[in-house]
Each structure stands twice: as C-alpha cells, then as structure tokens.
Amino acid sequence: MSGWIDISQFLDEGVPVWPGDTPFSYRLTWTKEESGSVNVGQVAMSTHTGTHIDAPFHFDEEGKRVGELDLAVYAGPAKVLDREGIGWIGPETLAGEEITGVERILIRTGAWKDRSRFPKAIPPVDPALAPWLKQRGIRLLGLDLPSVDPLDSKDLPAHHALARHGVHILEGVVLDEVQAGTYELVAFPLPLKQADGSPVRAALRPL
Numbered sequence: 001m002s003g004w005i006d007i008s009q010f011l012d013e014g015v016p017v018w019p020g021d022t023p024f025s026y027r028l029t030w031t032k033e034e035s036g037s038v039n040v041g042q043v044a045m046s047t048h049t050g051t052h053i054d055a056p057f058h059f060d061e062e063g064k065r066v067g068e069l070d071l072a073v074y075a076g077p078a079k080v081l082d083r084e085g086i087g088w089i090g091p092e093t094l095a096g097e098e099i100t101g102v103e104r105i106l107i108r109t110g111a112w113k114d115r116s117r118f119p120k121a122i123p124p125v126d127p128a129l130a131p132w133l134k135q136r137g138i139r140l141l142g143l144d145l146p147s148v149d150p151l152d153s154k155d156l157p158a159h160h161a162l163a164r165h166g167v168h169i170l171e172g173v174v175l176d177e178v179q180a181g182t183y184e185l186v187a188f189p190l191p192l193k194q195a196d197g198s199p200v201r202a203a204l205r206p207l
C-alpha cells in the first residue's frame with residue numbers, strides 16, 4: 001500500500017454526531033441522468049463531525065476561525081502514545097514518556113469502542129496538561145475521542161486551557177490499528193474561512 005494509514009472516520013449517514021447536532025447527509029442534487037452530464041452532490045453536517053479540528057472560535061468569541069489557523073500545526077512529525085484504559089489524560093498519565101522532538105501528540109485511549117454510536121462517557125483531559133504540553137513544545141493534541149472535556153461540560157476547561165497554551169485540538173481520530181511510535185501526520189482542515197471547526201482527512205505514515 002501507499003504507506004499512509006488513514007486515521008479518519010468515514011463520513012456517511014452512519015457517522016455518530018454530538019447529541020442533537022446536525023446529522024450527516026450526502027445526496028445528489030442532480031444525478032447524471034437528470035443533468036445529462038454529471039452527478040453533483042451536496043453535503044450537510046456539523047463542523048464537529050467525525051475526525052475534526054476545533055478552531056478556538058468554537059469556544060471563544062474572540063478566538064481564531066478555521067481560515068486563520070496555521071497549517072503548519074496540522075502536518076509534520078507526531079508521536080502516538082498508547083494509553084488504553086486510562087481514566088483521564090493528564091501529566092500523571094503521560095509521565096515517563098519521552099515526547100521531545102515532536103510538536104504533535106496523538107493519544108490512543110481505546111475508550112470509544114463502538115464507533116457507530118456516540119459514547120456515553122469519555123476520559124477527559126486535565127487542564128493541567130496544557131502547560132505541561134506547552135513546556136514540551138507541543139502544538140497539537142489529538143485524541144480518539146469526540147471531546148477533550150467531559151461530554152456534559154459547559155465551561156470546557158480543557159478546551160480553554162489548551163487554547164491559552166497554544167495547543168490545537170484534533171478530535172475523533174481512529175487509532176485502533178496504530179502502534180505507538182513516531183509518524184508523519186497530515187490532518188489539514190477544509191478552507192472553511194469563518195468556521196468554528198472542520199472535518200479533516202487525517203493520516204499517518206511511519207517515520
């Protein structure tokens with residue numbers, strides 16, 4: 001194969017969405033038969049569907065929108081850590097890990113088992129992780145979960161702490177088949193200029 005490991009959730013009607021949020025849909029506006037030349041589709045979805053990034057505007061009125069984000073954050077060397085079964089993601093649960101020399105880390109918690117449904121609970125990120133990551137030069141945190149905060153959180157302390165420390169958020173990556181190690185990551189957002197988030201096609205290639 002190409003050497004690239006796709007770590008994206010496929011986007012189709014089966015992709016689970018945040019409770020109450022816009023369901024994913026793809027349909028043809030015109031079939032080839034109707035148009036006489038081509039199939040032309042249309043898509044409706046929440047910006048936080050499947051594998052996606054959060055722009056700071058998602059949780060901060062003054063925060064950057066997708067179109068203002070630095071693309072350099074979303075491509076380059078990344079370390080995948082395997083933390084199957086952890087109850088929360090914090091400095092203690094990442095201790096002992098050598099994460100120098102990369103600006104991106106992806107953590108496999110294995111907590112989202114049935115990917116056809118939205119999870120009921122997830123291991124949250126301890127806001128104290130944000131300065132810990134900043135100190136180590138990390139600019140992107142990716143998780144195999146739909147949020148970095150508890151699902152019922154309204155004040156989103158981890159989202160805010162990460163943003164304050166310059167750590168960008170990638171949610172919903174699929175790491176089921178990925179071994180811990182160092183990879184090249186690509187996870188560019190779509191050029192949705194004003195958006196609060198964007199689906200990404202995320203992929204890893206062993207380094």
Ligand SMILES: Nc1ccccc1C(=O)C[C@H](N)C(=O)O
Pocket residue numbers: 018021046048054058146147148149171
């Ligand atoms: N889609 C939503 C609808 C309503 C309330 C929250 C969300 C979220 O997506 C929050 C989640 N922490 C996220 O960044 O993806």
Ligand SMILES: [Zn+2]
Pocket residue numbers: 048052053054146171197
């Ligand atoms: Zn999101």
Ligand SMILES: [Zn+2]
Pocket residue numbers: 054146147148159169171
């Ligand atoms: Zn989020």
